[in-house]
Amino acid sequence: MIKTDVCIIGAGPSGAATSLMLSNLKISHYIIDKEIFPRDKACGDGLILYAYKVMKLLGNNLFEEFLNHPKFLHSKRIKLHINNKQHILFSESEDRDMLISYAKRIDFDHFLVEHLSETYAQKEFGNGVKSLEEKPAGILIKLKDGKEILAKIIVGADGAQSIVSKKLANNKIDTKNMSTFVTAYFNGVKDIPKGNDAEVRIIYKNMPLFFYVFPFANGDSNVTLGGNSNQIKKYNINLIDEIENIISTNENIQHKFTNATRIGKWRGWVIPYRFEKQKMIGNRFLLVGDAAGLANAFYKEGIGTGMMSGVIAARNIERSLKYNDFSESFLKNYEVEIKNEFGKLLKFSFYMLKISRFKRLFSLVVFIFKKRISKKSFRIIKKRSY
Ligand SMILES: Cc1cc2nc3c(=O)[nH]c(=O)nc-3n(C[C@H](O)[C@H](O)[C@H](O)COP(=O)(O)OP(=O)(O)OC[C@H]3O[C@@H](n4cnc5c(N)ncnc54)[C@H](O)[C@@H]3O)c2cc1C
Numbered sequence: 435m436i437k438t439d440v441c442i443i444g445a446g447p448s449g450a451a452t453s454l455m456l457s458n459l460k461i462s463h464y465i466i467d468k469e470i471f472p473r474d475k476a477c478g479d480g481l482i483l484y485a486y487k488v489m490k491l492l493g494n495n496l497f498e499e500f501l502n503h504p505k506f507l508h509s510k511r512i513k514l515h516i517n518n519k520q521h522i523l524f525s526e527s528e529d530r531d532m533l534i535s536y537a538k539r540i541d542f543d544h545f546l547v548e549h550l551s552e553t554y555a556q557k558e559f560g561n562g563v564k565s566l567e568e569k570p571a572g573i574l575i576k577l578k579d580g581k582e583i584l585a586k587i588i589v590g591a592d593g594a595q596s597i598v599s600k601k602l603a604n605n606k607i608d609t610k611n612m613s614t615f616v617t618a619y620f621n622g623v624k625d626i627p628k629g630n631d632a633e634v635r636i637i638y639k640n641m642p643l644f645f646y647v648f649p650f651a652n653g654d655s656n657v658t659l660g661g662n663s664n665q666i667k668k669y670n671i672n673l674i675d676e677i678e679n680i681i682s683t684n685e686n687i688q689h690k691f692t693n694a695t696r697i698g699k700w701r702g703w704v705i706p707y708r709f710e711k712q713k714m715i716g717n718r719f720l721l722v723g724d725a726a727g728l729a730n731a732f733y734k735e736g737i738g739t740g741m742m743s744g745v746i747a748a749r750n751i752e753r754s755l756k757y758n759d760f761s762e763s764f765l766k767n768y769e770v771e772i773k774n775e776f777g778k779l780l781k782f783s784f785y786m787l788k789i790s791r792f793k794r795l796f797s798l799v800v801f802i803f804k805k806r807i808s809k810k811s812f813r814i815i816k817k818r819s820y
Pocket of ligand 1: 444615
């Protein structure tokens with residue numbers, strides 16, 4: 435049996451950021467993923483706010499390499515259209531580089547994994563976790579190939595269907611606080627704005643559906659649609675039919691798709707937003723990213739918040755190792771720090787999503803606060819970004 439102080443399960447952005455921060459703190463650890471990188475993940479592929487903040491904070495030239503990566507594209511503007519009638523423009527100031535970046539997950543996640551430390555990170559990829567068992571000396575992790583690892587503390591960074599969340603925290607799948615999205619890549623999408631602005635639309639179909647078109651450096655685009663999982667079920671919405679209908683008939687969108695071809699299949703997946711609605715810590719474990727339900731309910735930032743939670747988790751693990759205390763009560767500090775970092779923003783976004791269900795009320799709120807939102811967004815962006 436292998437023995438280690440720390441084991442991270444999942445090497446997506448949240449697990450990779452945890453590993454990079456642990457390495458900065460000179461803490462040796464295991465990092466496991468059932469996949470071999472580069473591996474793909476259904477996503478909108480948009481990076482904002484915390485993704486920048488974390489890459490900068492992690493140092494080692496990560497942020498600079500990200501900015502200069504030939505496959506990643508950066509833009510200064512996001513245009514949020516509400517029901518074809520109103521829009522809010524979020525734009526970066528002249529002196530700053532970008533507000534949103536587009537990076538296919540197959541490339542971005544690989545980019546992060548390639549930066550994992552050769553000294554401190556022991557990688558175990560292509561080998562999934564089969565079971566977890568609490569032992570007096572730690573958590574026993576059994577892998578698909580029969581290997582066993584005993585860790586003093588583990589990090590559940592294994593996404594929306596986390597085995598750590600299910601088995602150790604006893605969290606249940608909660609479709610009320612979850613979104614379902616479908617996404618596909620296209621080539622030949624026309625009329626992408628000059629500055630590669632992100633196109634985000636709220637389209638009402640008994641419920642608000644969020645529609646995104648994000649362009650890439652190679653000319654492909656990511657096209658995505660989704661909304662609250664419970665409501666999609668309630669209104670019997672078939673997201674694939676719906677998005678195909680939008681791109682072929684919506685008067686503001688169809689012209690972009692006249693010569694566009696879908697590359698590959700539509701892929702669906704979920705985004706849990708369960709901040710303060712689920713357990714995030716317990717004896718000898720912490721959850722980060724989607725496993726902890728930390729995505730933003732309204733604008734669906736899950737990569738950046740996941741990465742930031744990884745950094746906070748690593749700092750708390752350092753503390754646990756120092757005091758040799760891995761108890762739930764000692765790890766409470768992780769929860770407090772997550773709340774301090776994201777609490778207000780995630781709650782605000784949660785209520786924005788709730789209001790957006792009421793089309794008229796939401797339009798009125800946007801009408802009243804539009805100027806203030808656009809003006810204030812600079813401050814928010816700067817504080818939570820780079
Ligand atoms: C369609 C869609 C569009 C989205 N668009 C955006 C967007 O534009 N911007 C944004 O910021 N967020 C977006 N999100 C959310 C974002 O994808 C997630 O929040 C983000 O991937 C969370 O990262 P993570 O590292 O926590 O989990 P993941 O990226 O899911 O990584 C989890 C890792 O754990 C591994 N794993 C799982 N189970 C096991 C196991 N048993 N053993 C070993 N390894 C395991 C997996 O292989 C995977 O590599 C979108 C989500 C969807 C579904």
